Amino acid sequence: MGKLLCDSSAVAETTFETSSPAWRDPTNNAAVVAAAAVDLAVDQTIAVAAEATTVTGGWDDVVGLEDQQRRHLKKLYAKGVLWKLPVGDGDGGNAALSDDSSRSVVFRLSHGGEVSSDGNCLFTASQRAMSMAREMDARGLRLRTVRRFLEDFGSAAEDEKSVINDAIRHMYSPDLNNGWGIHIVQEVKLLAKKDDRSNLDSGIDELVQLGMQRPLAEESIYKERCIPVNDGASWAKYMAISGSPEDEHDIITLQYTEEGLLSVEENREGHAAAFGDDIAIECIATEFKREIFVVQAHGSDAMVDEDHCVFFLPHRPRSEICHPPFFLFMKGTGWSVAGADHYEPLIAHPSPVVVSPEKVGLVL
Structure with missing residues (x-):
C-alpha cells in the first residue's frame, strides 16, 4: 500500500513541496551533481528483462487499467521518456538541466509485475525496480530507509x-x-x-x-x-x-x-505493515543517490482526458545524484484517494538510439 501527501491543501502547506523535503540542504546541489559522478550504466538484469518484454511494454497484461490508461502507457513505452541529469547552476539552490547529450537518457518503461498488497509494496516494488533482489529483501530495504531518515532527521535544524x-x-x-x-x-x-x-x-x-x-x-x-x-x-x-x-x-x-x-x-496477529509514504520515498532516493519517479495513472472517474491520465511525481535525493532514476507505478481510481493505494515496479530500459527531445513521449 502507499500513502502520498497530496490529498489536502493542509498537507501542501506543511510538507515537502514537489518532493523537496524540508531537511534537504540546497547548497549541496551545485557542488555534487557532476557528470563524472553519474553512472548511466544499467544492471544487466534490466537489459535481460528488456529483451523479454514485448513491444507494448507489458501493458496489455496489467490488470485494472482502463483503455485510456493502457493506450497512454503503451505510447510512452514506444516513444520513451527523456531524463536529463540535473546540474546545479551555481546559485546555491536552483537546478538547471544540462544540454549535454552524454548526461541524458531515454528510458522505455515497462511494467515490472504485480507485488503483494501486504503493506510492504513500496519497498518490494523499489527493490525490484532497482534489481536488488540479490542484495536485500523488502524488509532490509525498509530498515535501511528508516536508518537514513533517522540520520537526516537527527542532523536537521x-x-x-x-x-x-x-x-x-x-x-x-x-x-x-x-x-x-x-x-x-x-x-x-x-x-x-x-x-x-x-x-x-x-x-x-x-x-x-x-x-x-x-x-x-x-x-x-x-x-x-x-x-x-x-x-x-x-x-x-x-x-x-x-x-x-x-x-x-x-x-x-x-x-x-x-x-x-x-x-x-487491533492487529492482534501482528501482520499489519506500515504503508510507505512520501517521506520514505525521499529517504530511499537519498540512500541510493538517484531520483525516483512515481508514475500515477488516473482513470475516467478522476475527470481527466487521455493525454493527462498519466503523470510523473518526482522525488529527488537530498544531495548528489550518482545513478540513473528508477520508476514506480501506481494505479489510481480517482482524486478521492489521490490515486494512491498500491505501488508496483517499473523497469526502465535505456534506449540504445539517440532520440531528440521533440520525439519522446515526455521530458522529465
Whole structure:
C-alpha cells in the first residue's frame, strides 16, 4: 500500500513541496551533481528483462487499467521518456538541466509485475525496480530507509524538524475537528509494544467490566498507553514495522467518521505493515543517490482526458545524484484517494538510439 501527501491543501502547506523535503540542504546541489559522478550504466538484469518484454511494454497484461490508461502507457513505452541529469547552476539552490547529450537518457518503461498488497509494496516494488533482489529483501530495504531518515532527521535544524513533525502528525495523528470536507474516514495510528499486549488487554477488560462498551474501552486504553505516530521518532518506529514477528511494535488503527469512533483495528496477529509514504520515498532516493519517479495513472472517474491520465511525481535525493532514476507505478481510481493505494515496479530500459527531445513521449 502507499500513502502520498497530496490529498489536502493542509498537507501542501506543511510538507515537502514537489518532493523537496524540508531537511534537504540546497547548497549541496551545485557542488555534487557532476557528470563524472553519474553512472548511466544499467544492471544487466534490466537489459535481460528488456529483451523479454514485448513491444507494448507489458501493458496489455496489467490488470485494472482502463483503455485510456493502457493506450497512454503503451505510447510512452514506444516513444520513451527523456531524463536529463540535473546540474546545479551555481546559485546555491536552483537546478538547471544540462544540454549535454552524454548526461541524458531515454528510458522505455515497462511494467515490472504485480507485488503483494501486504503493506510492504513500496519497498518490494523499489527493490525490484532497482534489481536488488540479490542484495536485500523488502524488509532490509525498509530498515535501511528508516536508518537514513533517522540520520537526516537527527542532523536537521529545529525549525526543519518542526515542519517534518507537523507533516507526520497531519498524516497519522490528525486533528479530528478538521478535514471532514476532504475525508469520509480518518485514521489515527498508534504503536503497541508486542510484549505489552497482555497488559493492554487487562486494562480493556477492566473497563468493559465497569460497563464501558468494548470499542470505547479499546479506544481509551490504546490512546492512553500506546505511542502516537506524531513526530520523527515515532514515525521511524512505525515505518520499521513490516508485519513480521521480528517487529518490536504492532500497529493499532483507530478509524473515525465525523460522528465519532467507527472501528478499532487491533492487529492482534501482528501482520499489519506500515504503508510507505512520501517521506520514505525521499529517504530511499537519498540512500541510493538517484531520483525516483512515481508514475500515477488516473482513470475516467478522476475527470481527466487521455493525454493527462498519466503523470510523473518526482522525488529527488537530498544531495548528489550518482545513478540513473528508477520508476514506480501506481494505479489510481480517482482524486478521492489521490490515486494512491498500491505501488508496483517499473523497469526502465535505456534506449540504445539517440532520440531528440521533440520525439519522446515526455521530458522529465
